[in-house]
Structures are given as C-alpha cells and as structure tokens.
Amino acid sequence: MxxxxxxxxxxxxxxxxxxxxxxxxxxxxxxxxxxxxxxxxxxxxxxxxxxxxxxxxxxxxxxxxxxxxxxxxxxxxxxxxxxxxxxxxxxxxxxxxxxxxxxxxxxxxxxxxxxxxxxxxxxxxxxxxxxxxxxxxxxxxxxxxxxxxxxxxxxxxxxxxxxxxxxxxxxxxxxxxxxxxxxxxxxxxxxxDICTAEMTKVVENTYRAVNIAFANELAKICRHADMDVYEIIRICNMHPRVNILQPGPGVGGHCISVDPWFLVGDYPGLAKVIDESMKTNDSMPDFVLNRIYEIMKENHMTDIGRVGIYGLTYKENVDDIRESPTLQMLESMARHLCGSQVKVYDPFVSENVTENQYHDFGAFLQDIDFIVIMVKHDEMKINLEKLHGKIVLDCHNICGLDGAYHL
Ligand SMILES: NC(=O)c1ccc[n+]([C@@H]2O[C@H](COP(=O)([O-])OP(=O)(O)OC[C@H]3O[C@@H](n4cnc5c(N)ncnc54)[C@H](O)[C@@H]3O)[C@@H](O)[C@H]2O)c1
CATH class of the missing domain: 3.40.50.720 (NAD(P)-binding Rossmann-like Domain)
Incomplete structure (x- = not known):
C-alpha cells in the first residue's frame, strides 16, 4: 500500500x-x-x-x-x-x-x-x-x-x-x-542519485524562469525604444537556433516563481544570471502598473474605478492563484493607495479573494472602460469582440484588436 x-x-x-x-x-x-x-x-x-x-x-x-x-x-x-x-x-x-x-x-x-x-x-x-x-x-x-x-x-x-x-x-x-x-x-x-534528482528539478524550472526573463527584458527595452517586441521575437525565431519565449505580465505558481530562488539562496555569489532573471520577472507586475498609468494619462482617464483587471490566476485555464502576477500587482496598487477601486474578474475564481471582484463577465465589462488582460484564459480569446469600444492593455498579445496597447 x-x-x-x-x-x-x-x-x-x-x-x-x-x-x-x-x-x-x-x-x-x-x-x-x-x-x-x-x-x-x-x-x-x-x-x-x-x-x-x-x-x-x-x-x-x-x-x-x-x-x-x-x-x-x-x-x-x-x-x-x-x-x-x-x-x-x-x-x-x-x-x-x-x-x-x-x-x-x-x-x-x-x-x-x-x-x-x-x-x-x-x-x-x-x-x-x-x-x-x-x-x-x-x-x-x-x-x-x-x-x-x-x-x-x-x-x-x-x-x-x-x-x-x-x-x-x-x-x-x-x-x-x-x-x-x-x-x-x-x-x-x-x-x-538523490542530489542529482533534487538539482534537475530546480534547474528545469530555473531554465524556464531565465528564458521568460529574457523575453520580459526585451519587452522593457522595446517599450523604452518604441520597438515592436512581438515582431522582433517573431523574426528572431525564424533563425534555426533561436527560440525566444513570449513576454508576459510576470510569473506565478509554485514552480517558476519560487524554485530558482533556492539556487540564489544557496549560491548567492554564483547564481547571478538567475538572481537578475528572478528580479526581472518579479518586476513585471509593476511594469504593467506603470503601463496602466501611462495609458490612462494618454486617454485622459482619471478614474481608476473604471479600470478592469482580467484574470487572477497565475496561468490560463486553471484556478490556482498562488503568487499570481495579478495578486502581486494588486498588492503593489494597495501599497500605492490606489488598489481598492480597480475592478477584477476571473472566470475560474469563484470565491472572493480581492475587493471589487466580479463573477459575471458581462457585468464586469459594463462597469469598466479600460481592460487589462493579465491572463489568456480561453474565455477571453473567444469573447474578444466584446472588447470593442474599450481601451485594452493586452499583456499577452492575444487580442489583435486595432488600437490595443501592449507591454
Ligand atoms: N503545483 C504545481 O504546479 C507543482 C508542480 C510540480 C511540483 N510542485 C511541488 O509539489 C509540492 C506540492 O505542491 P502543491 O502545489 O501540490 O501544494 P498544495 O499546497 O496544493 O498541497 C499541499 C498539501 O499538503 C498538505 N499538507 C501540508 N503539510 C502536511 C502534513 N504535514 N501532513 C499532511 N498533509 C500536509 C496541505 O494541507 C495541502 O493540501 C511542492 O513542493 C511544489 O513545489 C508543484
């Protein structure tokens, strides 16, 4: 047994x-x-x-x-x-x-x-x-x-x-x-042997974290220099030995956002690339927050209560919210005293985990002018036409709508 x-x-x-x-x-x-x-x-x-x-x-x-x-x-x-x-x-x-x-x-x-x-x-x-x-x-x-x-x-x-x-x-x-x-x-x-098995698991997740961080860093550079990171990655990936991942609003869950830290903790003088990669990934929710601020300013929007955050989970089509980029961003907003009014919705999260959380997509859309796509749930992908007329910040480049903002 x-x-x-x-x-x-x-x-x-x-x-x-x-x-x-x-x-x-x-x-x-x-x-x-x-x-x-x-x-x-x-x-x-x-x-x-x-x-x-x-x-x-x-x-x-x-x-x-x-x-x-x-x-x-x-x-x-x-x-x-x-x-x-x-x-x-x-x-x-x-x-x-x-x-x-x-x-x-x-x-x-x-x-x-x-x-x-x-x-x-x-x-x-x-x-x-x-x-x-x-x-x-x-x-x-x-x-x-x-x-x-x-x-x-x-x-x-x-x-x-x-x-x-x-x-x-x-x-x-x-x-x-x-x-x-x-x-x-x-x-x-x-x-x-046991130690090799321990190391392989942590290394696998670290490999993912470092590669995600590279894509996120490119997104930041391209934002700064007004270049299209998605087009650049698409073309680079046509090279036979290049395979860059897609940038995103941060990492969460129990693997990629946690395990690489073990190596930083145990080998602080050696795990330099890993340390910087984890910091880069952890900085993404704040980067999104800054994008929200810039886009609101550009659109002469002043009411944060008309901003809606789509997605609370750490990845698409699951109900796991642990360490999620949205929760990290909401925490950051709370620290900046602007968290309580923003609207939040996730089709997979039925219990209330934050303020102003909606459980109905239609009602959520009705109450917002600006939607931030933090998670690429299938529900969003099949309802993109419902976003017409809204300001959209698409953190995963999934919507293809004219005028949508990106990272
Ligand atoms: N979630 C993932 O995607 C994933 C993937 C690969 C590896 N892991 C690893 O697997 C491990 C478990 O992760 P998880 O996501 O299943 O965690 P979890 O929090 O979902 O589940 C852990 C469970 O253990 C129970 N528990 C805690 N202490 C206990 C004890 N002393 N006796 C009996 N039960 C106890 C808790 O009540 C909880 O139900 C972690 O080390 C995680 O890093 C997770």
Missing part, C-alpha cells in the same frame, strides 16, 4: 492516478476539510480529466483520511515555499510530514519526497531525522526523491506522458519506486 501525504495540486492527481491503475492507495492530508470534501465525492480543484480520474480511483478503492498510515511506501507531496529573506528552501513542511511518517512507518519502508527541494535538502534536513534516533535508525528506512514535472491545466495528460526522474541511494530501491510510477507513466523513468 502507498500512503500519499499531502493531497494538493500534485499529491491528489498522483494518488488518484496510482489508484486508478491498480495500486492500493490511501491519501492523507492534515487539512480535514480536504479529506471531508474528497470523502463526500468532491474534488478540491478544477483540472481537465480529474473528475473522471477521481471516479476511477474511487471505484478501485482509494481511501482518504487525515491519519498517517502504517505501511511500506510513502509519497510526500507537501508545500516547499522559500524564505523570502534568505531565498532558501523552507523544508519545514517536508520535515514535519516525515517526522509523522517515521512514527508509523514499517521496517524497511521507503519515503519518497515528491515535493520540489533544493539540492542537498534530503541530506541536510531529512536524513538526520532518521539518523538522530537509534530506534528509527534500526528500521532501515530508505529515502527517495521523485520530483514532479506536470503543469496545471494539463496534469492528467502529463502525468501519463512526461518522463520522470527518481533519485535513490541504491538501484534496488530506485527500481522498486520506478515500478510504482511505471503503473501509469508511459514516459522514460531515469534513476539517478
């Missing part, structure tokens, strides 16, 4: 996928509301294909509980934020979960850490939990790191098709865990 610890955006789909493919799974989360919802038959976030996967897992006997189970295999998928001051990984959630697991784990059990962690975290913070106690040491508990690569919005597909990495202390344990993942994963599953 596998006990999956932490049933959030990563743990829940993983637990469901394994259960749906015949693995005996118990999902555990310390949040009783999540457990109650799952036991009532409700999934706790929206994701393409998750409902069907849930039904399939339930029919195969998956169980949900707030209690840690006594078993031989654990998958830990709890949050790993970074310390905003030191930029280092905050491994406290993982350490807490492992401490609880160690109280009930069977002799020889394997604890798989799926949470993203900086290189060296297992040796520094997790292995000592086992080695500090003679009784636990005698249980011969094994540690594995199996980072997750899936992207919200396409999680179910990617769980099946992505390649995976497994870091283990020895081949035998690595193979055992690989077999569990191979129950559903059709991609290649590479076995390596």
């Amino acid at each position: 596998i006990n999956v610890i932490g049933l959030g955006y990563i743990g829940l789909p993983t637990a469901l996928m394994m259960a749906a493919h015949g693995v005996d799974v118990v999902g555990t989360d310390c949040n009783e509301e999540i457990i109650a919802a799952l036991n009532r038959g409700h999934i706790t976030f929206q994701e393409e294909g998750l409902e069907e996967l849930f039904e399939s897992a339930v029919s195969q006997g998956i169980r949900f509980t707030a209690q840690y189970q006594s078993t031989d295999t654990y998958i830990v998928s709890v949050p790993t934020p970074y310390d905003k001051f030191t930029k280092k990984v905050d491994a406290a959630y993982v350490a807490d979960a492992v401490r609880e697991v160690l109280k009930v784990a069977e002799k020889g059990a394997v604890i798989v850490i799926e949470s993203t962690i900086s290189p060296g975290t297992i040796n520094k913070y997790i292995r000592p939990l086992i080695e500090a106690d003679e009784d636990i040491k005698g249980k011969n508990i094994q540690l594995v790191h199996a980072p997750e690569r899936i992207i919200p919005g396409n999680m179910v597909y990617e769980l099946i098709h992505n390649n995976r990495t497994i870091g283990a202390d020895n081949r035998e344990v690595g193979e055992k865990i690989r077999n569990y993942y191979a129950s559903f994963c059709q991609g290649e599953i590479v076995i390596t």
Whole structure:
C-alpha cells in the first residue's frame, strides 16, 4: 500500500492516478476539510480529466483520511515555499510530514519526497531525522526523491506522458519506486542519485524562469525604444537556433516563481544570471502598473474605478492563484493607495479573494472602460469582440484588436 501525504495540486492527481491503475492507495492530508470534501465525492480543484480520474480511483478503492498510515511506501507531496529573506528552501513542511511518517512507518519502508527541494535538502534536513534516533535508525528506512514535472491545466495528460526522474541511494530501491510510477507513466523513468534528482528539478524550472526573463527584458527595452517586441521575437525565431519565449505580465505558481530562488539562496555569489532573471520577472507586475498609468494619462482617464483587471490566476485555464502576477500587482496598487477601486474578474475564481471582484463577465465589462488582460484564459480569446469600444492593455498579445496597447 502507498500512503500519499499531502493531497494538493500534485499529491491528489498522483494518488488518484496510482489508484486508478491498480495500486492500493490511501491519501492523507492534515487539512480535514480536504479529506471531508474528497470523502463526500468532491474534488478540491478544477483540472481537465480529474473528475473522471477521481471516479476511477474511487471505484478501485482509494481511501482518504487525515491519519498517517502504517505501511511500506510513502509519497510526500507537501508545500516547499522559500524564505523570502534568505531565498532558501523552507523544508519545514517536508520535515514535519516525515517526522509523522517515521512514527508509523514499517521496517524497511521507503519515503519518497515528491515535493520540489533544493539540492542537498534530503541530506541536510531529512536524513538526520532518521539518523538522530537509534530506534528509527534500526528500521532501515530508505529515502527517495521523485520530483514532479506536470503543469496545471494539463496534469492528467502529463502525468501519463512526461518522463520522470527518481533519485535513490541504491538501484534496488530506485527500481522498486520506478515500478510504482511505471503503473501509469508511459514516459522514460531515469534513476539517478538523490542530489542529482533534487538539482534537475530546480534547474528545469530555473531554465524556464531565465528564458521568460529574457523575453520580459526585451519587452522593457522595446517599450523604452518604441520597438515592436512581438515582431522582433517573431523574426528572431525564424533563425534555426533561436527560440525566444513570449513576454508576459510576470510569473506565478509554485514552480517558476519560487524554485530558482533556492539556487540564489544557496549560491548567492554564483547564481547571478538567475538572481537578475528572478528580479526581472518579479518586476513585471509593476511594469504593467506603470503601463496602466501611462495609458490612462494618454486617454485622459482619471478614474481608476473604471479600470478592469482580467484574470487572477497565475496561468490560463486553471484556478490556482498562488503568487499570481495579478495578486502581486494588486498588492503593489494597495501599497500605492490606489488598489481598492480597480475592478477584477476571473472566470475560474469563484470565491472572493480581492475587493471589487466580479463573477459575471458581462457585468464586469459594463462597469469598466479600460481592460487589462493579465491572463489568456480561453474565455477571453473567444469573447474578444466584446472588447470593442474599450481601451485594452493586452499583456499577452492575444487580442489583435486595432488600437490595443501592449507591454
Ligand atoms: N503545483 C504545481 O504546479 C507543482 C508542480 C510540480 C511540483 N510542485 C511541488 O509539489 C509540492 C506540492 O505542491 P502543491 O502545489 O501540490 O501544494 P498544495 O499546497 O496544493 O498541497 C499541499 C498539501 O499538503 C498538505 N499538507 C501540508 N503539510 C502536511 C502534513 N504535514 N501532513 C499532511 N498533509 C500536509 C496541505 O494541507 C495541502 O493540501 C511542492 O513542493 C511544489 O513545489 C508543484
């Protein structure tokens, strides 16, 4: 039996996928509301294909509980934020979960850490939990790191098709865990050592962050010099070895906006490009705010209450708002004492997370003259004609409307 610890955006789909493919799974989360919802038959976030996967897992006997189970295999998928001051990984959630697991784990059990962690975290913070106690040491508990690569919005597909990495202390344990993942994963599953596995995950997200930052920096240069960044990127990308990403209003979520900081925190003297890239990406919400100010001035607009922010999530077609550029921008507006009147709408966010938040697109449009497209949800792409007559700041270059403003 596998006990999956932490049933959030990563743990829940993983637990469901394994259960749906015949693995005996118990999902555990310390949040009783999540457990109650799952036991009532409700999934706790929206994701393409998750409902069907849930039904399939339930029919195969998956169980949900707030209690840690006594078993031989654990998958830990709890949050790993970074310390905003030191930029280092905050491994406290993982350490807490492992401490609880160690109280009930069977002799020889394997604890798989799926949470993203900086290189060296297992040796520094997790292995000592086992080695500090003679009784636990005698249980011969094994540690594995199996980072997750899936992207919200396409999680179910990617769980099946992505390649995976497994870091283990020895081949035998690595193979055992690989077999569990191979129950559903059709991609290649590479076995390596733990520290390499830790580093690969952080490097993958850092690669993305640095490339996004390059596009964002080009957008800033082109704005300053009155050049068309999109046309420039389009032409550059016709070069056979150039592939520049698109600029945007910032980055959010739990990967690209967080994980590269781990390297800056651990290697401050070495991770220079990464540090500057993260700062560039983090500066984009303020850059958008400045564009809003410039465009209002150009259009002789004075009432910030007639400005509407479209999109609260950190990426399109998902309901995850963590670290989102819009929330960063609203925070910045609040600091500048102009946040409370701006209107906000997101089709995926049903609860109120900010002031003046609308839940109806028509009503939102009626109350604004200037719309800022922060997120390229499909809903926006198929309703572009509704923007006629509005001032539009299109932060993703999706609307193609005459007179629309860009980053
Ligand atoms: N969300 C993503 O897109 C993504 C992608 C790849 C990797 N990751 C990584 O996966 C990990 C989990 O991220 P997430 O987005 O699923 O987080 P999440 O916040 O959605 O879920 C974490 C869950 O763990 C539970 N939890 C916390 N401490 C616990 C404990 N001690 N015992 C039991 N349950 C506990 C929380 O209640 C929560 O439900 C993080 O390290 C993240 O960086 C996330």
